[in-house]
Amino acid sequence: MIRFENDYTEGAHERILKRLWETNEEQAPGYGVDSYCEKAKAYIRKACDLEHADIHFLVGGTQTNTTIIASILRPHQGAVAAITGHIAVHETGAIETTGHKVLTLPSDDGKIRADQVKEMYDAHWDDVTHEHMVQPGLVYISHPTENGTTYSKAELEALSKTCRECGLPLVLDGARLGYGLVSKGSDLSLADIASLCDVFYIGGTKIGALCGEAVVITNDALKKDFRYFIKQRGGLLAKGRLLGIQFETLFENGLYFEISSHAVEMAMMIREAFREKGFSFRYDSPTNQQFPILPNAMLSELGKKYSFSFWEKFDSEHSVVRFCTSWATKKENVEMLIEDIKALA
Amino acid sequence: MIRFENDYTEGAHERILKRLWETNEEQAPGYGVDSYCEKAKAYIRKACDLEHADIHFLVGGTQTNTTIIASILRPHQGAVAAITGHIAVHETGAIETTGHKVLTLPSDDGKIRADQVKEMYDAHWDDVTHEHMVQPGLVYISHPTENGTTYSKAELEALSKTCRECGLPLVLDGARLGYGLVSKGSDLSLADIASLCDVFYIGGTKIGALCGEAVVITNDALKKDFRYFIKQRGGLLAKGRLLGIQFETLFENGLYFEISSHAVEMAMMIREAFREKGFSFRYDSPTNQQFPILPNAMLSELGKKYSFSFWEKFDSEHSVVRFCTSWATKKENVEMLIEDIKALA
Amino acid sequence: MIRFENDYTEGAHERILKRLWETNEEQAPGYGVDSYCEKAKAYIRKACDLEHADIHFLVGGTQTNTTIIASILRPHQGAVAAITGHIAVHETGAIETTGHKVLTLPSDDGKIRADQVKEMYDAHWDDVTHEHMVQPGLVYISHPTENGTTYSKAELEALSKTCRECGLPLVLDGARLGYGLVSKGSDLSLADIASLCDVFYIGGTKIGALCGEAVVITNDALKKDFRYFIKQRGGLLAKGRLLGIQFETLFENGLYFEISSHAVEMAMMIREAFREKGFSFRYDSPTNQQFPILPNAMLSELGKKYSFSFWEKFDSEHSVVRFCTSWATKKENVEMLIEDIKALA
Amino acid sequence: MIRFENDYTEGAHERILKRLWETNEEQAPGYGVDSYCEKAKAYIRKACDLEHADIHFLVGGTQTNTTIIASILRPHQGAVAAITGHIAVHETGAIETTGHKVLTLPSDDGKIRADQVKEMYDAHWDDVTHEHMVQPGLVYISHPTENGTTYSKAELEALSKTCRECGLPLVLDGARLGYGLVSKGSDLSLADIASLCDVFYIGGTKIGALCGEAVVITNDALKKDFRYFIKQRGGLLAKGRLLGIQFETLFENGLYFEISSHAVEMAMMIREAFREKGFSFRYDSPTNQQFPILPNAMLSELGKKYSFSFWEKFDSEHSVVRFCTSWATKKENVEMLIEDIKALA
Incomplete structure (x- = not known):
């Protein structure tokens, strides 16, 4: 079985494993104040072009x-x-365990727009009984979204402007950030994101690391006491070096972007194969997740050799499925898949 | 600087890193349902002599x-x-974030006794206004404790009996479980713990792993829907294999116990050195943490070469400090420390 | 200004105030274990025809x-x-403060159907990643709803059956329960509700009391330790007699139903007046809340003499407004309003 | 049975009930924005000598x-x-449900001192692992305390000074505030409290009201959005007038202080009777709660005619009990009790 079901089917990029080997016997202080973490932070600040960011x-x-x-x-x-x-649907109510409601905006492709945020904000404050309702307190977006779509620089600028006017911190979930940054579907750079968002994170788990996400806090007002929160929420690893070493490796020489590009390239090849065969897509994704709409019969056929995710029913005879590539996707597997797509009846 | 400040200063046991290498390119399903996790669970169930345990x-x-x-x-x-x-003091109120109070019992050495639990339980239910107070709902202990001390089998049996009579699940924090199991200071086996506790965990982070703790649920009534809780609390790793591979390695051939023994042996050597020099100890610890009471002047002297933790002020001229060993502690470093202890003025 | 803006503009029914006077100097134990509470509970159990209910x-x-x-x-x-x-919209996220998500179903009139519940339940359990999502845990309905609409006996039976099949307790918010019970728009009796729901409450605040809601727990499995929850959530009044005396008065001789009928009668008169004038309604409400769709110009005209609530914009020239009656609504005020409606241009 | 078991055994002061009668049919807007609340707030601001306080x-x-x-x-x-x-012991963990730990300081009489606060604050910030511990965020005191004791002006000034130096808001629980303010055991005035605390509340339930507590926020930084919190925590009464009318009555002409004085006078008579008989007291309380230490045999003797609270075991033959007076305590009952105390064997 060749797996395209998600972007975390393999371990870590070999350079990361190698670095873990090399540093394994060194003694380091715990809880993220080791030299690996410090180096990783410096690389990331540089990549964000933002010296004062907290990482x-x-x-x-x-x-x-x-x-x-x-x-x-x-x-x-x-x-x-x-x-x-993701916070609205796929985190088992984790946000609610902290006492907060997720205030949802309609979206067909995973993105939200500045005018939607403004409208919700105004609706709240214009209502004379607003104290009976949850007050909008921040805006959360994903880039790329859970549907593989991306924000353009203009779109993110508009969102950021609205958020700042409304006093709402803008938080960006970058679980797959690399795949968005290298995509031809978005003109957003890491520095753009750092300047437009108040807090965001750079996903490692889905892009080469065994585990790990790098939080970047750009808004000074949100930096205070953040380490207490990490500890309280179970995120302060005793062996913080594990995360530091991985992000140091990913950001020392641009590895993060390099392997992201590979994944997107592989995804574009798969997209093209489905497209040539005449299939359409549920979302227009320029990143590593592709959502073709396939006849149900074809699912079991392709499923004999490849694993992929069922996404949703499209109509009585078609389903939306998800194929993911990643930094680890082997080109020969993609080529084999493409041949098999071509050969579909 | 040679570090004895805690038991997580190095990376992972090399056999773990080796296994991560070997399996790195294999594709596995996410979220802990891979074959490595399955094998690890089987090994742990066997070590606990409890086939029906959920891991x-x-x-x-x-x-x-x-x-x-x-x-x-x-x-x-x-x-x-x-x-x-640990939950009362050093988790930044993590338990309180879930809405629950930690009901504390006095303890000088980190342990609590069955009669203390019974007394608190009775005091609650005997009070006519008990509905105005937090109801005892479970009992939490650590073995070894945060002070390095251990429960004997008789003590744990008494606690377990009382807990069952009171309907209070007994939860054991085994962050350093291996060091307790191999210690000559406790006659408790892993199977004993599995039969006497309702839920416990086997610590990996402090005993050979990069990260990871294995939860063992022995009480059928507490098994339901536990994976939802893991996800909700941020513990469901996308690459669950990372944890499975580590615990598979630790429990396949008794590595966990073997490396625990090394750490305790090293700790006993350090203890002996301080004892011979005439120092006494804050706690009588038969495990990997040692708490000698030292003259303040000596702290800075030893501190030039070795890192260790300040624990608490003892009197105006003495302090309690903590020296930790671990699976990774090098014998030559311990021997050097012993020589330096001997040479102290 | 004559107020129709809500159903809590006056104090309490005079019989309640009289009873508070009469009993004022008697000494009673605190926290709801006084004789007034006991009598009130007995009356309510009888009205529910359910001797084993906890109140x-x-x-x-x-x-x-x-x-x-x-x-x-x-x-x-x-x-x-x-x-x-109400819990989804107008409680400032109170449910979320307890750590729980409100899982919403679409509704145009405030009601939900058995098949919607079943569909959501099945969708959850059929999804292979259901552990990543909040599990449906109970079903909450309001009767009458926030839109004045009511459930029929057949509808509630269907909901109850589905809930029991799915293991989901059915919780009914009866903030305006009296107005639903006496309405010609519903054939549901209090005993029906008691037999079909697991927990519900009988609203006092909006029906004759100064404050107070009577919770009825019919499902034995949900009764345990409920007083702890009341205390923890700030609901255990020191002078619990205040609530006991009020509900004793409301349920001793059917006062609750009598004054509910008055309110609904008044509302039907207002409805008829709007209808005769040719206006339509946003919801088909047979209870004390009426939601006529009026030309915007008319709002300010009526608003000179009467207060009512703006509900929502209907179109560029019309608005939905809410007129409420209550147990305290004076017939002469309703008659005056009707004359003024008739006289509208 | 004559009740001295607590200070909420009767209903409300008759002037309050009278005012509820008089205003009952008036129509008022809901949720605490009615004219009664406004008047009550004005009276309280005046009594606090603090025009900018939020009530x-x-x-x-x-x-x-x-x-x-x-x-x-x-x-x-x-x-x-x-x-x-009270928040540490008798609120069923209500504070913990909001996610916060109560950090306790030792106390034998219910009071805490400025130097204890400073010591805890310093201990936190001096600990290099402070991020692993709950950060002190505010200081909560009761005046009078749960043990009937009171703060002097000098003590409260010292606490306030320390709190301000440490950036910790000082919160005062005034459930029995009136009894403290009129006591000869404290030189604190309401204006003193308003100037020294950041938030406090004036208890109504135990001093003449059916229910109700008036929160006074004096620190501008803590005023924002407080009504959202009231609603979220279930405190925003639809018929807010119920609370407004009561506090208007209590503070219009000094009734609050007048009835508080009566209660303390009655308590002093009881204290004197026990003292004369040779009994000592667990706490030196100058307020409405008295805690004599009595032989166990005497408990049942007095208990035939009077209800009072068992407080705690003193030794094998003596118990501490609590006698409460209140605004409603009848002088003839106190005199009868005194006679019976005198007649004790």
């Missing part, structure tokens, strides 16, 4: 989102997100 | 304690613990 | 919903409700 | 403490309190 390393996405959001909101506030947002 | 792998101690406790208690209940317990 | 008195609706829901759900579960439900 | 009315003590504390703390912070404090 922290956490373990996984749900933990990271929860920690960030819990650190920002007051108890009567909620997180504005697309109805399809 | 889950989480990342770190605070997360594990929080997840276990949140899964057991109803909202009006609290966790009974020693006033020195 | 508790709380202060207000948000507190009551929060306390009930927090007492039922485990941390990974959510409350299924109409998207318009 | 809010809540229902009961647990709710009030929870709402205040939840509005102030960030998630990683805790409330510093005496180990005997």
Whole structure:
């Protein structure tokens, strides 16, 4: 079985494993104040072109989102997100365990727009009984989204402007950030994101690391006491070096972008194969996740050799499925898949 | 600087790193349902001599304690613990974030006794206004404790009996479990613990792993829906294999016990050196943490070459400090430390 | 200004105030274990035709919903409700403060159907990644709804049957229960509700009391330790007699139903007046809340003499407004309003 | 049975009931924005000699403490309190449900001192691992305390000074505030409290009202969005007038102080009777709660005619009990009790 079901089917990039070997016997202080973490932070600040950013390393996405959001909101506030947002749907109510509601906006492709945020904000404050409702307290977006789509620089600028006018910190979930940054579907750079968002994170788990997400706090007002939150939410690894070493490796010489590019290249090849065969797509994704709409019969046929995810029913005879590539996807497997797509009846 | 400040200064046991290398390119399903996790669970069930136990792998101690406790208690209940317990002191209020109070019992050495639990339980139910107070809902202990001390089989049997009579699940924090199991200071086996506790965890982070704790649920009533809790509390790693591979390695051929023994042996050598020099100890610890009471002047002298932890002020001229060994402690470093202790003025 | 803006503009029914006077100097034990509470409970059990029901008195609706829901759900579960439900919209995220998500179902009139619940339940359990999502844990409905609409006996039977098949407790918010019970738009009796729901509450605040809601727990499994929850959520009044005396008065001789009937009668007169004038209604409400769709110009005209609530914009020239009657509504005021409606241009 | 078991055995002061009668049919807007609330706020501001104070009315003590504390703390912070404090012991973990730990200080009489606060604060910040511990976030005291004791002006000034130096808001629980203010055991005035505390509340339930506590926020930084918190925590009464009318009555002409004086006078008579008979007291209380230490045999003797509370075991033959007076205590009952005390064997 060749797996395209998600972007975390393999271990870590070999350079990371190698570095773990090399440094394994060195003694380091615990809880993320070791020299590896320090170096990784310096590389990331440079990549963000933002010297004053605070960087922290956490373990996984749900933990990271929860920690960030819990650190920002007051108890009567909620997180504005697309109805399809990861925090709204796929984190078993982790945000709610911190006492906060996720305030959802409609979205067909995983993105939300500045005018939607403004409209929700105005609707809240214009209502004379607004004290009976959860107050919008921050805006959460994903880039790329859970549907593989991306924000353009213009779109993110508009969102950022609105958020700043409304006093709502803008939080960006970058679980797959690399795949968005290298995609031809978005003109956003890491420095753009750093300047437009208040907090965001750079996903490692899905892009070459065994685990790990790098939180970047750019807004000074949100930096205070963040390490307490990491500890409280279970993210302060005793062996913080594990995260430091991985991010040092990913950002020392651009490895993060290099392997992201490979994944997107592989995804574009798969997209092209489905497209040539006449299939359409549920979302127009320029990143590593592709969502072709396939006849149900074809699912079991392809499923004999390849694993992929069922996404949703399209109509009585078609389904939307998801094929993911990653930094680890082997080109020969993609080529084999393409041949098999071509050969489909 | 030679580090004895804690038991997580190095990376992982080399056999673990080797196994990560070997399996790195294999594709595995995510979220802990891969074959490595399955094998690790089988080994642990066997080591616990308990075929029906549910095993889950989480990342770190605070997360594990929080997840276990949140899964057991109803909202009006609290966790009974020693006033020195990790959940009471050193988890930044993680238990409280789940809405629960830690109900503390006095303890001088980190341990609590069956009669203390019974007394608190009775005091609650005998009070006519008990509905105005947090109801004891479970009992939490650490073995070894945060002070290096251990429970004997008789003590744990007494606690377990009382807990069962009171309907209070007994939860054991085994962040350093291996060091307790191999210690001559305790006659408790892993199978004993599995039969006497309702939930416990086997610490990996401090005993050979990069990260990871293995939760063992022995009480059928507490098994339901536990994976939801792991996800909700941020512990469901996308690359669950990382944890499975590590615990498979630790439990396949007794590595866990072997490396635990090394650490305790090293600690006993250090203890003996301080003892011979005439120093006494804050706690009588038969495990990998030693708490000698030293003259303050000596702290800076030893501190030039070795790092260790300040624990607490003893009197105006003495301090309690902590020296930790671990699976990774080098014998030559211990021998050098012993020589330096001998040479102290 | 004559107020029709809500159903809590006056104090309490005079019989309640009289009883407070008469009993004022008697000494009673605190926290709801006095003789007034006991009598009130006995009357309510009889009215529900359910001898084994547990009855508790709380202060207000948000507190009551929060306390009930927090007492039922485990941390990974959510409350299924109409998207318009009070807990979903108008309680400032009170449910989320207890750690739980409100899982919303679409609804145009405030009601949800058995098949919607079944569909959401099946969708959850059919999804292979259901552990990544909040598990449905109970179903919350309002009767009458926030839109004045009511459930029929057949509808509630269907909901109850589905809930029991799915293992989901059915919770009914009866903030305006009296107005639903006496309405010609519903054939549901109090005994029907008691037999079909697991927990519900009988609203006092909006029907004759100064404050107070009576919780009725019919499902034995949900009764345990409920008083702890009341205390924890701030609902255990020191002078519990205040609530006991009020509910004793309301249920001793059918006062609750008598004054509910008056309110609904007044509302039907207002409805008829708008209807005769040719206006239509946003919801088909047979209870004390009426939602006519009026030309915007008319709002300011009527607003000179009467207060009512703006509900929502209907189109560029029309608005939906809400007129409420209550147990305290004076017939002469309704007649005056009707004359003024007739006289509208 | 004549009740001295607590200070909430009767209904309300008759002037309050009278005012409820008189205003009952008037129509008022809901949720605390009516004219009664406005007048009550004005009277209280005047009594506090603090024109810029924000005043809010809540229902009961647990709710009030929870709402205040939840509005102030960030998630990683805790409330510093005496180990005997109401929030630490008698609120079923209500503070913990908001995610916060109560950080307790030892106390034998219910009071805490400025130097204890400073010591805890310094201990936290001096610890290099402070991020692993709950950060002190506010200081909570009761005046009078749960043991009937009171703070002097000098003591409160010292606490206030320390709190301000440490950046810790000082919160005062005034459930029995009137009894403290009129006591000869304290030189603190309401204006002193208003100038020294950041938030406090004036208890109504135990001093003449059916229910109700008036929160006074003097620190501008803590005023924002407080009504959201009241609603979220279930304290925003639909018929807010119920609270407004009561506090208007209590503060219009000094009734609050007048009836508080009566209660303390009655308590002093009881104290004197026990003292003359040779009994000593567990706490030196100059307020309405008295804690004589009595031989166990005497408990049942007095208990035939009077109800009072068992407080704690003193030794094998003596118990501490509590006698409470209140605004409603009848002088003839006190005189009868005194005679019976005199007649004790």
